[in-house]
Amino acid sequence: MATRILTSLAVASVFLSASPASAGYREAAYVTTLYSDATYTTVVGHIYPECGLNYVQYHLEGTYTYYTTDEFVGYCTENGWEPL
Incomplete structure (x- = not known):
């Protein structure tokens, strides 16, 4: 019985370590600057990540x-901001 449980745990750990969920999360983040018109001279807002x-x-x-x-x-990573 104990051998069967240990084998099941070993198989589960192989699948979990190979799954995308265990891979590091990393997503690019941008600051968007918003302008009043097509001249792009007057800033009216920002969108921050x-x-x-x-x-x-x-x-x-x-x-x-x-x-x-x-x-x-x-x-942005699972540990917060990644420095540039």
């Missing part, structure tokens, strides 16, 4: 427009 447990969440500060530029700021 925040690292969650396994995701990047973005929040808006200011006014949303369709005139934007994106700047890569780093990677």
Whole structure:
């Protein structure tokens, strides 16, 4: 009985260590700058990233427009921000 349990645990550990969930999480994050018009001269807002447990969440500060530029700021990982 004990041998059967140990064999099951060994097989489970092989599958878990090979699964994508155990691979390191890493997602690119960007700051988006929002402009008032197509001249891209007046900044009216920003969209900033925040690292969650396994995701990047973005929040808006200011006014949303369709005139934007994106700047890569780093990677969000399971341990927080990864330095550039």
